[in-house]
Amino acid sequence: MSPFMDKTLLFLGLLCCIQVSTALMCYDCNSEFDPRCGDPFEPYSIGEVNCSKQEPLEHLKDKFKPMLCRKTVQKIYGKTRIVRGCGYIPDERTDRECVRRSGTHDVSATYCSCTKDLCNAATAVGNSQMLMLLGLASICTLFVTRHSIRDMSS
Numbered sequence: 266m267s268p269f270m271d272k273t274l275l276f277l278g279l280l281c282c283i284q285v286s287t288a289l290m291c292y293d294c295n296s297e298f299d300p301r302c303g304d305p306f307e308p309y310s311i312g313e314v315n316c317s318k319q320e321p322l323e324h325l326k327d328k329f330k331p332m333l334c335r336k337t338v339q340k341i342y343g344k345t346r347i348v349r350g351c352g353y354i355p356d357e358r359t360d361r362e363c364v365r366r367s368g369t370h371d372v373s374a375t376y377c378s379c380t381k382d383l384c385n386a387a388t389a390v391g392n393s394q395m396l397m398l399l400g401l402a403s404i405c406t407l408f409v410t411r412h413s414i415r416d417m418s419s
């Protein structure tokens with residue numbers, strides 16, 4: 266099988282696993298208005314939101330519903346602000362690592378996103394979750410592969 270096919274199958278496998286969860290809960294807060302939203306996080310005192318009940322973004326209408334939780338750490342002139350909430354578009358770093366963007370001098374932001382309920386509580390994105398996801402993905406991939414092989418030989 267070509268590497269391209271492999272990648273396509275893995276992608277399909279991942280999709281079929283991720284899409285099964287319909288409702289998603291995330292923490293939604295801003296440390297600017299509630300210090301408990303910062304690190305260390307105090308999850309019990311802060312509201313959870315049902316991201317599945319949020320409106321899709323206007324310009325993404327009919328395309329993307331919220332399907333991930335995100336956490337943003339903004340550092341502006343030595344001040345840190347942490348914003349947690351629902352997110353929309355997953356990328357290859359979702360559930361794996363955070364993305365750091367540096368702006369001008371003394372301004373930077375780090376974005377983390379993840380796809381499990383209430384996963385934007387902690388800083389680290391779960392490695393065990395990623396392993397589980399990979400495991401599920403391989404099972405899905407195997408399943409898809411088996412089927413296509415059987416279809417071809419019949």
Ligand SMILES: *[C@@H]1O[C@H](CO)[C@@H](O)[C@H](O)[C@H]1NC(C)=O
Nearest residue numbers: 287288289290315316317318
């Ligand atoms: C979140 O909202 C969805 C869609 O309305 C609903 O199906 C689901 O049960 C809700 N989940 C929780 C935990 O309230």
